[in-house]
Amino acid sequence: MGWRWFHQWGSPRWFYERAGRWQLVCGWLALTLLITGSFWGLALAPVDYQQGNSYRIIYLHVPVAFLAQALYTAMAVCAVVLFVWKMKLADVAMQSIAVMGFAFTALSLVSGAVWGKPTWGTYWVWDARLTSMLILAFLYLGVIGLRAAIQDPDQAGKACGILVLVGVVNLPIIKYSVEWWNTLHQPASLKLTEKPAMPASMWIPLLINILGYYIAAGYLILGSMRAIVLERERRSAWVRELVSHA
Amino acid sequence: MIFEPIDIEISDLSCERDDRSLFKNLSMTLNSGQILRVAGPNGAGKTTLLRTIAGLFDIQTGTIRMNQSPLTECLQQILYIGHKPQVTKDLTVLDNLKFLTGSDEDHLKRVLSDVGLKGYHDSLVKELSQGQGRRCALARLWCVEAPIWILDEPYTALDVEMVKTLDARITSHATAGGICLFTTHQPPQSLNYTTLELGHVT
Amino acid sequence: MLEFQFASLTEFFEMAPHGVYVWPIYGLGLLVLSGLTFANARQHRRAVRMIQRNLEREETHEP
Amino acid sequence: MSLERRMFTRELKLIAARPGDILKPIWFLMLVISMVPLALAPDSDLLSEIGSAMIWVATLLALLLNAEHLFQSDFSDGVLEQWLFLDRPLVWLVGLKLITHWLFHVLPLILITPIAGIILSVPTDVLLALLVTLVIATPALTCFSGLGAALTLGSSRSGILGVLVMMPLFVPVVILAAGVLIRAMDGSDTLPLLALLGAFSVVAATFVPIVVSAAIRLNIGGSN
Numbered sequence: 001m002g003w004r005w006f007h008q009w010g011s012p013r014w015f016y017e018r019a020g021r022w023q024l025v026c027g028w029l030a031l032t033l034l035i036t037g038s039f040w041g042l043a044l045a046p047v048d049y050q051q052g053n054s055y056r057i058i059y060l061h062v063p064v065a066f067l068a069q070a071l072y073t074a075m076a077v078c079a080v081v082l083f084v085w086k087m088k089l090a091d092v093a094m095q096s097i098a099v100m101g102f103a104f105t106a107l108s109l110v111s112g113a114v115w116g117k118p119t120w121g122t123y124w125v126w127d128a129r130l131t132s133m134l135i136l137a138f139l140y141l142g143v144i145g146l147r148a149a150i151q152d153p154d155q156a157g158k159a160c161g162i163l164v165l166v167g168v169v170n171l172p173i174i175k176y177s178v179e180w181w182n183t184l185h186q187p188a189s190l191k192l193t194e195k196p197a198m199p200a201s202m203w204i205p206l207l208i209n210i211l212g213y214y215i216a217a218g219y220l221i222l223g224s225m226r227a228i229v230l231e232r233e234r235r236s237a238w239v240r241e242l243v244s245h246a
Numbered sequence: 247m248i249f250e251p252i253d254i255e256i257s258d259l260s261c262e263r264d265d266r267s268l269f270k271n272l273s274m275t276l277n278s279g280q281i282l283r284v285a286g287p288n289g290a291g292k293t294t295l296l297r298t299i300a301g302l303f304d305i306q307t308g309t310i311r312m313n314q315s316p317l318t319e320c321l322q323q324i325l326y327i328g329h330k331p332q333v334t335k336d337l338t339v340l341d342n343l344k345f346l347t348g349s350d351e352d353h354l355k356r357v358l359s360d361v362g363l364k365g366y367h368d369s370l371v372k373e374l375s376q377g378q379g380r381r382c383a384l385a386r387l388w389c390v391e392a393p394i395w396i397l398d399e400p401y402t403a404l405d406v407e408m409v410k411t412l413d414a415r416i417t418s419h420a421t422a423g424g425i426c427l428f429t430t431h432q433p434p435q436s437l438n439y440t441t442l443e444l445g446h447v448t
Numbered sequence: 449m450l451e452f453q454f455a456s457l458t459e460f461f462e463m464a465p466h467g468v469y470v471w472p473i474y475g476l477g478l479l480v481l482s483g484l485t486f487a488n489a490r491q492h493r494r495a496v497r498m499i500q501r502n503l504e505r506e507e508t509h510e511p
Numbered sequence: 512m513s514l515e516r517r518m519f520t521r522e523l524k525l526i527a528a529r530p531g532d533i534l535k536p537i538w539f540l541m542l543v544i545s546m547v548p549l550a551l552a553p554d555s556d557l558l559s560e561i562g563s564a565m566i567w568v569a570t571l572l573a574l575l576l577n578a579e580h581l582f583q584s585d586f587s588d589g590v591l592e593q594w595l596f597l598d599r600p601l602v603w604l605v606g607l608k609l610i611t612h613w614l615f616h617v618l619p620l621i622l623i624t625p626i627a628g629i630i631l632s633v634p635t636d637v638l639l640a641l642l643v644t645l646v647i648a649t650p651a652l653t654c655f656s657g658l659g660a661a662l663t664l665g666s667s668r669s670g671i672l673g674v675l676v677m678m679p680l681f682v683p684v685v686i687l688a689a690g691v692l693i694r695a696m697d698g699s700d701t702l703p704l705l706a707l708l709g710a711f712s713v714v715a716a717t718f719v720p721i722v723v724s725a726a727i728r729l730n731i732g733g734s735n
Contacts, residue, residue, distance in 0.1 A: 038474065043460060044450050054466035060477045100484065107480050111473045118466050135679045142676035149666035158729050159662050163676060166658065166722060170680050173711075177683035181690070201450070216481060223488035230495040234502065243499045302592055303732050322598045330589025336528035337521070345521045346593060348512060370528070392596075 010087050012229045013238045019222045019229075026219035033212030040205035048202075054118040057111055059206060063213035065108040065129075068136060071101035071217065075143070076168035079161035089225075091157035092232070094164065095147060096224035100217055102140035109133055128182035132175050139167045153232060249393040249423035251278045252313055252323070254299070259308035261294055268294050269444055272308070278393075278423040281416060281439040283430065290445030292429040293329070293398055299427065300326040300396045312394075325392040329399050332383045335372040339363060339382050342371060347389035357388040362408060377403040387415055395419060397428040413437045514599055515607060522611040532580055533616055536573040537623050543569040544627040555632040562631030563641045563692045566624055570645060571652065571681065575674040577616050578656035581608070582727065586664050592731045601724040605657075609720060613653045621645045640695030644688040647705060651712040654719035655680050661726035684711060 008014050041059030048055040075097045081090035113123045150156035233239045254276040261268045268291030284292045297303045301321050312320040333342045343354050361381045380403045413436045416426050454460040547565050585591040594604050628638040659673030687708045694701045
């Protein structure tokens with residue numbers, strides 16, 4: 001009882017049909033939130049008295065950096081679902097999330113570096129957060145590369161699942177070791193600490209944008225998953241019917 | 247030696263590869279002394295069936311039980327020779343067989359003369375011809391005491407004489423109460439076997 | 449609380465002195481989001497077209 | 512002869528048959544080390560400062576290079592799938608293979624590093640610390656590079672992919688080892704960090720072989 005909602009996810013057809021609708025909702029919602037949040041952040045939020053206008057990058061950087069890390073965890077959850085319940089959709093999700101995760105990680109790295117230029121006077125410092133973000137980008141790339149190298153999709157999915165699980169166990173260790181390494185080599189003077197008391201007009205748009213980017217990621221992942229489901233299920237009757245009516 | 251009675255029960259075995267159904271709802275029972283040839287055109291799923299029974303492929307649907315217990319617990323009862331060489335090219339014939347069978351040197355030398363590789367024990371496998379390499383892989387049939395043999399294309403690259411020797415070995419294995427499954431495109435002459443046709447099941 | 453922080457639109461686009469850093473990043477963000485959306489749509493379209501081609505091929509082979 | 516001894520002797524005979532498998536990584540290591548002064552400057556102060564780090568990175572690369580052979584040839588010969596029919600659990604065999612790999616392929620590489628240290632004029636006490644970190648850290652590195660090799664077995668043109676996939680996971684090990692070397696350079700206590708490094712190795716050596724055998728099982732199931 002009560003498990004039907006979970007087993008429905010085992011049906012690619014059910015997912016494909018529903019995902020189309022969710023995607024639409026997510027897309028418009030994300031667009032509205034992102035336009036609101038970004039405009040608020042760029043134009044209406046007060047200037048930071050220390051960093052000047054360059055701080056406005058956080059309305060993109062912070063949500064994207066959050067996403068980059070959250071997506072890896074999401075991928076690990078998918079890997080667990082794949083191994084425990086043998087749900088093929090979880091593998092599809094893993095494939096989509098890896099690509100989106102890498103895109104967001106790269107975006108957060110670039111935005112972090114550009115933010116660093118006016119703030120620290122240089123594009124790149126071996127700051128703990130930037131460094132672990134860089135490692136995260138390599139981890140995502142590994143998952144994408146492994147998937148691309150193995151022909152059989154089932155096998156590729158399982159291999160990626162193993163890699164993701166090993167990665168997610170290692171991720172905290174990597175993070176802590178990088179932080180420790182950072183204190184070992186340079187004093188914390190360059191470390192950028194978030195000011196604890198941000199006025200509401202500063203953090204509300206940040207919150208809106210965080211929500212907006214999460215929903216946008218959902219929109220993108222759903223879209224990519226639908227395409228992959230269609231491709232993988234190309235022989236099944238429902239896909240043939242769907243396509244021939246289109 | 248005589249093997250304990252053994253049976254393999256396959257029920258409702260189905261397999262799909264690359265969106266193609268290879269076999270569907272395959273059910274059969276194999277008993278001690280049975281020799282089964284799996285036949286069918288290329289791509290009919292012969293190798294897949296053999297590898298599934300050998301436990302190398304995961305079962306997609308259905309069950310395979312040996313003496314009432316699940317397949318995965320009985321892998322040591324199986325001798326599988328696939329169409330990969332199954333031997334290391336850079337090692338000598340003797341070293342290869344020593345590792346895979348654990349038999350002692352004298353026994354192995356006797357076996358080698360049985361399969362027509364007398365005097366080759368010190369040769370590296372890469373120095374052998376294709377047929378000789380195959381003989382080296384098949385020499386394990388004379389060493390390992392596994393009751394279930396699963397041989398994928400054992401007759402490939404063998405000459406007439408070796409085919410006869412192999413037929414005789416399979417027959418004596420079945421007489422001793424073993425089971426042998428094999429695939430081949432040239433039906434062996436001097437062997438009593440039953441045939442399972444794949445590729446016609448829909 | 450919600451008031452435009454810049455004296456004019458030009459000043460807004462200049463965002464002195466950091467406009468050079470801020471605007472390209474938002475441009476890049478827009479590019480990534482729209483690029484991924486576009487890539488998804490393209491992948492979907494290609495999948496549909498591939499399946500259609502397969503169907504047509506089957507029809508000509510098996511009358 | 513027990514299966515364990517059979518595996519061991521087989522490994523020895525394979526090395527005798529393919530000495531290049533051991534020599535090439537050593538050759539690679541020495542070549543990379545010789546490139547450092549050429550690319551930098553023959554200034555021995557500068558070299559001694561970065562020498563130990565360079566040796567660490569070069570060893571890491573050499574290690575990953577030779578891990579590629581760990582399972583690949585046995586896999587394509589079909590010998591690896593025979594492991595499933597041996598009367599030992601696959602994890603056990605994988606563990607044995609990793610141990611023999613460490614003994615015969617990694618240890619020679621570690622033993623050659625003092626020479627590399629001498630030509631980069633690394634001070635003796637740092638060199639000693641370097642050796643200790645390598646001995647303690649390489650079991651973990653061997654396990655992870657084995658995992659990279661096992662995961663990429665199924666792809667026909669894997670090449671360097673195993674290296675690329677596993678390298679990010681080496682970060683904690685590299686950082687800890689670098690910490691030891693820095694402390695050795697200014698003469699402070701290295702023991703706590705070495706203990707941490709050892710703990711990482713022990714944990715990796717306990718759990719990674721399980722994952723490696725799962726990856727091997729997976730790739731055998733997919734090949735035909």
